[in-house]
Amino acid sequence: MSAPLPVAREVVRDAGAGDARIALTYDARLLRRKRLTAAEGLEFLADFERAESLRHGDGFSLDDGRVVVVEAAPEAVLEITGDLTRLAWHIGNRHTPCEISDTALYIAEDPVLHAMLEQLGAHVHRVTRAFSPEGGAYGHGRTFGHSHDHSHD
Incomplete structure (x- = not known):
């Protein structure tokens, strides 16, 4: 009989070096419950109360005390150059996740x-390349609707 898998129920923001590493794409960094394997072969279960959005450098805090650090995995994206301010407005108007640098914008492939x-x-x-779009305006990570701590009255 094999030993039970270590379980991650919490995320450590800016985890540092950690004990192991796992490379995940942008889509794979949004999860609630999933069996994962770190680069070093460490298998564990992510089991969060609600969906978590992990950034490059965050970590899975395992119940045995170890931390598995998340790396943004290289993936196919579109690199956009030109009038970045105008182009960013059009991308944002379509609620598309976008990574912003001084010289380019990056979005997931979309014909x-x-x-x-x-x-x-x-x-x-x-x-x-690794894809790490900007987080939501009302909180850490991705926004799942328009919920925040104030009213519009």
């Missing part, structure tokens, strides 16, 4: 957005 951005004068290239 419709690719065509729209080129029509707006952008230079769009398919690249493979």
